[in-house]
Structure formats: C-alpha cells, structure tokens
Amino acid sequence: MTPDQIPELLRNISYADPRILPDDPKERRGKVAMWAGILADVPYDYALQAAQQHYANSPYPLLPADIATQWRATVRDRLNRHTDPTPAADPDNPTAWRAELLGTRNAVATGRTNPVEYRAITSGDPHPDVAASLTGIGRYVPDHVRQQLAPYRPLRAERDAAIAAGRPDPLAVKCSWCGAPVGEPCRSRVVNPDGAATASRRRKPHPSRIDAASHMEGAA
Template identity: 55%
Template sequence: MERREVAAVLAYLGRLDPRTIRTDTGEARDQIAQWHELLSDVPLATSHGWDVRQAVRAHVLASPYPILPVDIARAWRAWRRDRLNRHTDPTPASDPDNPAAWRAELLGTRHAVATGAAAPSTHREITSGPSAGLEARLAAIGSCIPPAVRAELAPYRPARAAREAAIAAGGPDVLSVACPCDWCRAPAGEPCRSRRLDLTGGARGNARRTTPHPTRADLAAATRQEAAA
C-alpha cells in the first residue's frame, strides 16, 4: 500500500475503533510512517477476494485489543498461503522442451495467484490423454488389473473371483440379472445374500454369498440363450 492508502485505512479504522485515532499531527505522521513500513507489500484490495477493510473489521469484531499493522500483515500472509495451498498448478501452455519458458509461466501463474491477480486453479486437468503405449498394453491385457495381480486378489474377493472364473469358462454372467429368490432379491451387479430369519420373521443375518443362488444362474443362462436366439 502507498502512504495515502495507509492513511485511508487508518481513517476507516478510526471510525470503527476510536482508540486508534491520533489527534496530534506529529503522532499521526509517525503512525502513518510505521504502518507504511510494515504494510508496503500488502495491497489495499485485489480482484479476487482480499480487502484490507475486511481484515480490519474482522479484527475489531473478534479482538478487544487495538489492531496493529502486524495483524494485517499476518492476515495477508495467511490469505496468500491459503490460496497457494488451493492452487494446483495447471499445465503451462509453453513448450515443455523449453524449460526456461515453462518455469517462467509456472512461476508467473503462482505469483498472480499469490498476489490476488488471478483465482487459484483448484482442479487438476489431464489434457494430453493416455499414451499410445498405455492403450496398446490395456488392449493386450484386457483389463487395467494384470492377471497376476488379479490372482493375488482372488482370496480377498471370492464372489468376484468366482464370477470371473465362470465367465472365463464360457458360462453366463450370473450377476448380470437380478436374483429372483424372494429371500434375496439382490439387484443386478450385486452378489447374492444369505438371509437368516428369527422366530418372528425378522432378518438376523444378511451375509454375502460367494456363489449365487441356483435360480439366479438358471435365469442368467436363459437370458443369455434368448439374447443369442
């Protein structure tokens, strides 16, 4: 802030907290000089959220003590730190083979965010897409999970392992249809459940089954035959 801006802030503060008013000309001049020395790198306001008047008003409402210039300087640093923490460094438009231009644009964007001249970019974006080599590897594997890793995960997800084994053996995808059992009614895509009832008819258990109900397997096979016909 410039000296005239510091004087305007002190005038605004005097209306909110009369304890900060200096009636003597020399004291007022010294007060402006002190505040300008500590707040020369703090802007009066930015186009993206910072305003010294808001910081002054918040301090007056929250603290019984007169505000000091260091309070505003700390509020400004906390505001800058928060914005930089929310900034995710979007990919520069410069040629990545030109490190100097790439770094200059990256630092320029961060400086604009830190000074309030630009809003932080809060979403990471993938602009280049997957590489050709990755697409070829996925096409060869058929899944983003390699077979060796899928085999290691099989003991921890038996229902999915049984489903994949049945499909690999040429059988129908049993979980592609809803279970018709009255005591299960598992929707499509969800494994069957073993429900236990108490003497009053209420459910005591609802555990997932590793294998689907036979009626569901029959329904999946019939649905597959109808689709093939």
C-alpha cells in the same frame, strides 16, 4: 499496499476506532511509515476488510500484525489449493516458462485469480470412458498380457477366472490343512522311497481352504 494508501486506511479504520490515529503529526507520520513497511505485501481492499472483521468481533485496537498474519494465512491457503497449470510459454524458453508460472502463482496468491483445483476426477462417478481406463491403472500386468500368459501360469489363470466369475478365491485365505499362506498355492506332503518328506505345489487347493474362502465371502 503503497505508503500513500496507509493514511487512507488509517482514516477509514478511525471511524470504528478513533484511537488508531495519533493527535501528534510527527507520531502519525511514524505510524504511517511503520504500517507501510509491515503491510507492503497486503492489498488495500484486503486490509480494510480485515479491519472491519476485527472490529466486528473485538473491542481491542487493531495492530498491523493482525492484518499481516491473516494475509499470510490466506495466501498459504490459496496456494495449497492451487495446482499449477501447464504454462503456454515455450518449454524450451525456461525464462518465459518460469515467468508465466510465477505470474500465475502471484495472481492466485493475491486473489486476482482463483486457485486451479484439479479434483473433478475423484468427485462422483467418472465418465464411462474414464472409468474403463482407470480399471487398468496400477496393474502390474494388463488384461491382454494376462491372457497371453495364462497357458504358462495355470494357477494364476485359474485364480483370475474364479474372481472374474464371482467365485470365492481360495488363495485369499490361509490353508488350515497344509498351512499355505495367503496368496500361495496349497502344498502336498510327499514321502520318498528313502523316507525323506518333501512338499510339492498342488494344482488344486485343499477342500477345507475352498470352504473357508466361501464362508469368508458369505460373511462379507
């Protein structure tokens, strides 16, 4: 807001609160200068609307800080909801790139442009083409690589096949028989001829673990 707009703002506010305008001309000039400094970044229309809202809810005199505080909160909210679009300027020209970026943010902050919000992809059901792409995002091993590795990872391949077929995943629960933790294959205890006991990985999970996984799936 320019200093020339402050007298008009105070005059319009005085229609709701005559106390806003001092009778003494010198005091009035000082008040105009003070308000102009505090409200330098606030658009005139916003300040007038803020004054109207103030007197619609409060009988107390309006202070310039009331308008400035509300304006900063509005700017902060707009920028928090804004996602910077890619500037059209040449990225090899950092000066033009930065100028366009700052210009867009300033337009959003002052209300000349609405915030650009990229949230449509998370609202509702995505397009089938998008959904198909999303299924692979976040996977460490893509599906086609899993198929190529299947002969070298039989346990992993069997687990993937069970999940794909809708069968319970035994490795999703701890084995009560051998104590194998979640995600680890079952173990068998083997006693060597010298009497020493070792544990070896089982190709198939223990039956009790399969039952536990079935019960867990049924409960879900």
